[in-house]
Amino acid sequence: MPEKLVITGNFAAAYACKSANVDVVAAYPITPQSPVVEKISEFVESGEMPDTQFICVESEHSAMAACVGAAEAGARVFTASSANGLALMFELLCWCAGARLPAVVCIASRALGAPWTVWTDHQDAISMRDTGFMHQFCETNQEIYDSVLMAYRIAEDPRVFLPMFVTYDGYLLSHTMMPVQIEDPEKVRDFLPPLKTHVDVGELGETRSVSAVIPPDITVRPEGNTPGYMEYRYAMQKAHEYAIDVIEEVNREFKVKFGRSYGNGIYTSYKIEDADILIFGIGSVASQSRMAVDQLRSEGIKAGLISLKLFRPFPVKHLREIFTRVPLVVVFDRDVAYGYEGVLAYELKAALYPCQNRPIIRSYIVGLGGRNIPTDTLTKAVKRAIKEKDDSSVQLDPHTDFLDLDLDRLGLSIEDMQKEAQ
Amino acid sequence: MTPRNEQYERWIAQKILAARQTTTIGEAGKTGTWRTIRPVLIPEKCLVVKSGKPTCHKCWLYCPEATVSRSIPPVFDYDYCKGCGICATECPTEAIQMVPEKEAPSCAETIANAGGNADA
Incomplete structure (x- = not known):
């Protein structure tokens, strides 16, 4: 039971x-x-x-x-x-x-x-x-x-x-x-039946070598040519690409069996049907964004949320389909690709680049090292993104926005800086 | 360039799984030349020799390079033994002694056999 x-x-x-x-x-x-x-x-x-x-x-x-x-x-x-x-x-x-x-x-x-x-x-x-x-x-x-x-x-x-x-x-x-x-x-x-691996345990005692040194090129052997390193890595990349179908399939089957599912197994959505603005996030950031969507909607802003469940393989096709429907996407990253920007943000940008109707994507960094992410912070950031949507000086400026930085409380004001410069 | 055939791509990607190749002995050169100390069997202490049966053979089991034979007595393949000493550590009767190569008689011979490729 x-x-x-x-x-x-x-x-x-x-x-x-x-x-x-x-x-x-x-x-x-x-x-x-x-x-x-x-x-x-x-x-x-x-x-x-x-x-x-x-x-x-x-x-x-x-x-x-x-x-x-x-x-x-x-x-x-x-x-x-x-x-x-x-x-x-x-x-x-x-x-x-x-x-x-x-x-x-x-x-x-x-x-x-x-x-x-x-x-x-x-x-x-x-x-x-x-x-x-x-x-x-x-x-x-x-x-x-x-x-x-x-x-x-x-x-x-x-x-x-x-x-x-x-x-x-x-x-x-x-x-x-x-x-x-x-x-x-x-x-x-x-x-989930017992695992049937591709490993034939019986052959391990033979001269089979597991993950031995693999040269760059195909090796010619009497028993048949064997792949080079690049062929193995190609197969790994292909497995990722094809896994997306399997993931959707398993999500559907899980629903039939246990009555629960998580969106399409790729992402879950919240109030996206009539949304003009989509928030994009993962894990805790997405959870908090649900509250932000409700608050924005109570103020008349038609926001929606895409909570990414599957980060790898990156579901490019699914994301293109959903994000080309809106003119503005706001991405909240609880991570930074240091020296660049939030990882979700730039990966989404790359995914949407070839699309005709690609939206403006605004990215923010939130909640690093456990800093709380209040709903207000998210709603304010969305409103700022709306306001600055058509401002090319903002869009073209390569910088990261860290939300809820508390620099004021460090007791170092602009006046202090000017005083130090004198 | 051959046109993209997704069905073929799927098929061949599943044929190339994990790297499990039957490598040929010596494919990476005579790696025994890397050794600075070598295992030497003391037959009087070896359980396999003493019992005359394939009993203990922990040296064979634990050798990461498969250079110890499962024979009576166990024999080391000095062409490929890198001298890690795991066999000596695992031996329950301390029947394997690790001897510095310069004191072992056939050191120069091993390097010569490998074509003088001692830096490989």
Whole structure:
């Protein structure tokens, strides 16, 4: 029987692992991800996850290395991390994707040090962009549970065979309790059958070499020519491109099976039917933007929201279809591609560039290092974007707008600057 | 340039999965020349030798380069052993000793066999 529990986002991830009957979990604790690992080790210890091997490791690097090894042997694997721990994992994340291992990795997102911090933003998750992982964001604890199950289905699909991140905001979801429906194990097994990998364990004892040194060009061998590095990477890129269909398919199937879905599996929308202005955001930023949409609408501004669920593969086609309907898009990024601008903003700009009816895109940086994002801040920013929409001096000025900076309170005024210059 | 055929692209992308190639021995050169210390078996201490059966063989199991044979006694392939010492560490009876290459008799011979490619 399915049961409804009031649990944190971290526990939702742990319960999803249990439901998915994961074979191997190797993880190292870091705030705010730690309770995921603690809960899973509790499950394993109490015998509630009898088929799961929990490997204690000395670092995140080792955690992912253990997962890669286990996945190479055909196991369904799980790990989770945050911020600097995730950064330490980087090498093996690239390895995992390159070796086409269908791992699922949860990220309880947190700002990266330095300066040292434990509060949330999306910098850690977004920085993992080019590892080759697919990447989903979540807005509720139920979505975390569901997304992990869906992530395994997507990752293990023979048309895909790529690992996937499931990211949720540290504290805002990781430590906040919400009701989560935990599904019947039988039903989950039906949706998510045991992993059939492309790995033939039997051949590992032969002279087969796993992820050996691959030269730049095709190697001529008596048993048949083998791909060069570039062919492998081409296949990985193609798998990403084709994964979008699979992701939509899995989202639809999940809805039939469990009665829940998240938009089209690519993004969720809020009041977009008659909208003139669309807000674009992910995770916690999107959640807060729902309030902003309501407030703007109460003032007569027809705003709507697109909350991006699928960050990688980047759903270019879907985004073009939706964003060419409006003249103005406001993007709120809880991350910065340092030296350029918010990542979502510039990726959306690039996606829409070839379109005839591309909108004006205004980008803002919000909530870095856990700074609160009040609804008022978002609505004011949208109104400013409306006002400056046709002002080419604003549009052409390459600068980033950081919202809610509090420089005044540092006690350093323009007068102080002028005094210092004298 | 061949015209874009999406069906073919999908098909071939799924044929090229993870890199699992049957590499030929010596494909990356004679990597044994990288070694500065070499494993030497002390047969009197080796469980495999003493029992005369393929019992322990931890050296074979743990060697990351597959340069230890699963034979009686275990034999090291010095052409490719890089001298990491994992076999010596894993050996439960300390039957493998790591000897500096300059003290080992066949060091010069190994490099000569590799075509003097000691820097590779």
